């Protein structure tokens with residue numbers, strides 16, 4: 001898996017999986033702030049939205065498969 005940089009230790013990040021087994025880093029801030037890409041180019045080296053914390057895995061939060069393939 002690609003080094004995610006800051007996303008790997010950001011509370012806004014979420015790891016989502018596609019049906020084919022690929023995994024993506026999703027930025028939760030993208031839902032409320034257009035400055036942030038839904039799937040940021042990795043590794044993210046600088047980010048004004050970064051909040052130290054553990055990324056979520058996405059499990060139990062709805063259909064992660066369709067979300068990763070939009």
Ligand code: SF4
Nearest residue numbers: 007010013027047049
């Ligand atoms: S706020 Fe920045 S560091 Fe955090 S998940 Fe989004 S792009 Fe990554």
